[in-house]
Amino acid sequence: MHLIISCMDRRLNRYLQGMASGQTVFVRNAGANVATLKDTLGSLEGVESVTIITHTDCGAMGVVEQVLRGNDRPDDLAEFMRPFIGLRPDRDEIERENGELQADAVRKMMDVEVKSILVNTGTLRYESTGRYRALFMRPSGNTVPKERVDSTYVIQNSPGDRSTDIYIARNFLKIREFDQE
DSSP states (O other): OOEEEEOOOOOOOHHHHTOTTTTTEEEGGGOGGGOOOOOHHHOOOOEEEEEEEEEEESSHHHHHHHHHHTTOOOOGGHHGGGGGGOOOOOHHHHHHHHHHHHHHHHHHHHOOOEEEEEEEEGGOOOOOOOEEEEEEOSBBOOOOOGGTTTTEEESSSSSGGGGGHHHHHHSSSSSOEEEOO
């Protein structure tokens, strides 16, 4: 099985649909942050390779930048922030480093081939609907339903790993509507 750990951002939905296959399982959360996926990754068996997919203009990395600049860090973000301690508070640099930080975390947990991809959101095809929702899904080969491809942030992990994603979605991305598949 090939595991894709990706950011939950709605702009990645079409991009990720092109990667779906019978041997692919998606896990999505805020910032593709591996530190907040302990239950999820512990429940997956048969993983042979992992791809970490992060992106530019990432809301979660904006949160990281704010905390690194000295803004208060809520307790909800302690585990999420761990990989970024010591980085300069520069959003571009944080976004460039994030994929490799997450790939290194996977390498410490699993003996599998790992690579990371940074997607430039300026090159993606998506529509801005102005009204966004979050959809909770379990890790699977499924992507967001086509009718919701441009309006839905996807949180695709185990229920025990969702508190940071919910916190970031509500407090930083201003998402107010949450659905569960």
